[in-house]
Amino acid sequence: MTAHVGDRCDACMIIHGYENVDMDGEWPLSASFYSNSFIHQDGGVFDLTKMATAFDVDGGGHAGACGCRIQPLSDDGVLEDRGVVAKDIGRNIDAWLTKWSSRSGQ
16 A cells, blocks of 8 residues: 655555454454555664554564554543543554654654
8 A cells, every 4th residue: 555645645544353352363453554665675764663652562573564463541632541432543543643743753
């Protein structure tokens, strides 16, 4: 999946999986990040592993493509000790967008 928005197109995110899974057959709610490597020949302008490991210690991949599980976050983006619910998708996206816009992953 590649977006063509000129030289400023950085990456895309795809959310997939299911909430409340037992890991025996269904994939948990997860996010996959992809750098637009067709435009950014040097691997992108943001190290996507920073996004994948922000809340999920098992998240990872490489700078141009990586993924992680959706994590249970409070409204203010703090990791909580509970099961994942659908509202966590938006909370994770909001926290990732904050990281993305700060450019702390360059």
